[in-house]
Amino acid sequence: MLLAIELPRFHELMTTGVVTAVHTAPGTALAPGTPLIDVRVDLSEAAAQDCPPVSWFRLVCREHGVLRALTAAEGSELAPGARIGLVTTTPDEASTGEPMRAARLTVAGILPPDTAW
Amino acid sequence: MNTLPLTLGRVLPAPTTLQRSGMRWLVPDGAHCRAGDVVAYCNVGVRGGDALLKSSLAGEQRDWQIALALTVPGVLRRGAGASRGGFLDQMQYYDTWREDEAIGTLELDAATVVPAAAFDPLIFAGHRALDIAEVRTGLFTGWHDRARAWWGGTGAPFGTLACLGICEQRNIIRGESGAFLELFAAVQGPAHVVHYPDDALVPAAPILLDQIARTPAQQQAIVEDIARSFGAGPAVPGGRDFMMLGALVNALVRSPLTESLAVTAPTAVTTADHPDAILLSILSESSLLLRHKRLGYWMQIHGYRLGETGPAFHAWLRANFEQVRRSLTDVARDLGMLVDAVRARGTTQVLVLNAVSTLGTEQVQCYAPFPRPLGKTLGTVRARETNAMLHDLSRSHGIRIVDGDALAAEFGARQHIPDRVHSSGVLQQATRDEIVRILHEGDVPGFVPRQREHRAGTR
Numbered sequence: 001m002l003l004a005i006e007l008p009r010f011h012e013l014m015t016t017g018v019v020t021a022v023h024t025a026p027g028t029a030l031a032p033g034t035p036l037i038d039v040r041v042d043l044s045e046a047a048a049q050d051c052p053p054v055s056w057f058r059l060v061c062r063e064h065g066v067l068r069a070l071t072a073a074e075g076s077e078l079a080p081g082a083r084i085g086l087v088t089t090t091p092d093e094a095s096t097g098e099p100m101r102a103a104r105l106t107v108a109g110i111l112p113p114d115t116a117w
Numbered sequence: 118m119n120t121l122p123l124t125l126g127r128v129l130p131a132p133t134t135l136q137r138s139g140m141r142w143l144v145p146d147g148a149h150c151r152a153g154d155v156v157a158y159c160n161v162g163v164r165g166g167d168a169l170l171k172s173s174l175a176g177e178q179r180d181w182q183i184a185l186a187l188t189v190p191g192v193l194r195r196g197a198g199a200s201r202g203g204f205l206d207q208m209q210y211y212d213t214w215r216e217d218e219a220i221g222t223l224e225l226d227a228a229t230v231v232p233a234a235a236f237d238p239l240i241f242a243g244h245r246a247l248d249i250a251e252v253r254t255g256l257f258t259g260w261h262d263r264a265r266a267w268w269g270g271t272g273a274p275f276g277t278l279a280c281l282g283i284c285e286q287r288n289i290i291r292g293e294s295g296a297f298l299e300l301f302a303a304v305q306g307p308a309h310v311v312h313y314p315d316d317a318l319v320p321a322a323p324i325l326l327d328q329i330a331r332t333p334a335q336q337q338a339i340v341e342d343i344a345r346s347f348g349a350g351p352a353v354p355g356g357r358d359f360m361m362l363g364a365l366v367n368a369l370v371r372s373p374l375t376e377s378l379a380v381t382a383p384t385a386v387t388t389a390d391h392p393d394a395i396l397l398s399i400l401s402e403s404s405l406l407l408r409h410k411r412l413g414y415w416m417q418i419h420g421y422r423l424g425e426t427g428p429a430f431h432a433w434l435r436a437n438f439e440q441v442r443r444s445l446t447d448v449a450r451d452l453g454m455l456v457d458a459v460r461a462r463g464t465t466q467v468l469v470l471n472a473v474s475t476l477g478t479e480q481v482q483c484y485a486p487f488p489r490p491l492g493k494t495l496g497t498v499r500a501r502e503t504n505a506m507l508h509d510l511s512r513s514h515g516i517r518i519v520d521g522d523a524l525a526a527e528f529g530a531r532q533h534i535p536d537r538v539h540s541s542g543v544l545q546q547a548t549r550d551e552i553v554r555i556l557h558e559g560d561v562p563g564f565v566p567r568q569r570e571h572r573a574g575t576r
Contacts, residue, residue, distance in 0.1 A: 011536075012535075032486075035486060043536070051283070052421055053535070053539055055537075058494075106480055106482060107478060107479055107480045108480075109479050109495065109497055110495060
């Protein structure tokens with residue numbers, strides 16, 4: 001079964017998220033708990049703002065399968081709902097065509113990277 | 118129907134007199150107002166050479182305002198000529214504060230007893246971050262590195278609350294308009310509230326401890342070192358870098374928790390030598406601080422502020438400061454030392470606003486996938502660990518926790534504080550009420566909660 005990995009809408013008001021880390025690569029066997037990507041969401045992206053409402057999230061897989069494609073590269077800016085990868089539940093099935101459904105994901109709020117400058 | 122002349126009343130002990138601007142009205146003519154509504158304000162200054170008052174309010178003279186809150190409800194009728202518009206309503210040079218002068222009338226509700234005074238004066242004093250930061254556009258506007266207010270109609274003893282946190286604390290204290298109106302609506306007074314914004318320096322405990330202990334010679338050494346080192350690299354600082362640096366220097370060489378502040382009343386001008394209570398935010402205690410390589414002092418600037426500075430500023434930081442990581446144990450130790458230091462100077466209550474540990478959009482069914490310790494990766498776990506540390510500190514040092522975490526969970530974090538920092542007005546009001554409750558419970562003078570129907574605010 002072909003599943004789509006889609007960028008969740010982390011906030012009602014978010015328009016995009018920026019990928020800050022990629023934890024896996026196509027061909028990787030996935031299991032519940034496999035980290036996929038980290039995403040930075042800045043609700044002030046449309047305009048500069050004092051103390052911008054920025055949050056960081058990690059997407060973690062909740063399915064067994066094989067990652068067949070991952071289009072989310074570090075630094076890429078994506079809209080909520082954007083397809084960022086494809087998963088097949090078995091290694092030898094085709095990864096073409098329309099996915100049956102979205103892959104189930106865990107969304108976790110993570111700490112910002114520890115950089116002062 | 119009784120009509121009450123809206124006389125200004127006395128705000129300073131005789132013979133000191135005040136210059137004032139024309140009145141700026143905050144309510145329309147004919148509006149029905151409630152007790153506590155702030156209906157007008159003006160800019161003021163001391164007339165003549167009252168040396169004590171002038172020195173006490175040094176740095177605040179240009180952003181000194183008095184707002185007038187009604188003591189009883191009624192229909193407001195503006196007096197002709199009370200407001201003259203333009204600069205005459207903004208500069209304090211064009212009129213004199215006369216205690217028996219009426220600026221309008223109030224048609225009292227039938228059941229209202231005629232009060233002794235028409236107004237409770239709420240006095241604002243802003244210490245400009247930069248002398249050229251002149252913003253006379255409204256009620257307590259401007260860029261201030263210290264902003265304070267007090268109910269000025271009654272005498273001492275004032276209770277002083279000093280507030281040092283980051284932006285999650287700011288609107289709880291300053292309210293929707295930035296002029297403390299909601300907080301003062303919540304207390305009977307005489308209360309005195311001082312807010313130190315985190316524009317330049319984040320008030321983490323080691324920084325506050327440094328400021329308390331720093332001698333004038335050490336302050337001078339910091340200034341001289343910065344003068345020598347800033348711009349010493351190949352990158353040339355821009356104007357904005359210099360302004361950021363200036364704000365930073367000003368913040369470094371002062372000590373918010375040991376400043377003496379003048380508070381005025383109709384009968385006397387008194388000095389608050391130390392705050393009776395301090396409100397801190399645990400979010401000020403970041404896990405990474407900067408320490409000066411040679412002089413050893415601590416510093417922290419918000420990352421988003423650094424993002425707005427240029428390469429010369431960054432180069433100066435890299436050349437002169439090292440990054441020091443702090444564990445929760447370190448934070449607990451630093452906060453404990455700070456509590457001991459301020460208690461030794463007379464502060465009785467230390468309140469700490471805790472961290473919100475609920476993230477409305479988080480969906481974690483299992484923690485196994487995340488590296489240990491969880492608190493180094495997951496923000497919500499880190500917040501819970503931090504809050505647990507505060508409970509330990511409450512037992513060991515008697516700090517009072519303002520449980521913003523519980524309030525966020527009660528109101529709904531997703532709706533009321535979606536990024537765990539910036540909260541809704543409703544949640545801010547609930548947190549404000551909790552702060553007042555704790556201050557009252559801790560016997561801080563002036564912070565007796567007021568009945569809800571009495572509010573200081575604009576309409």
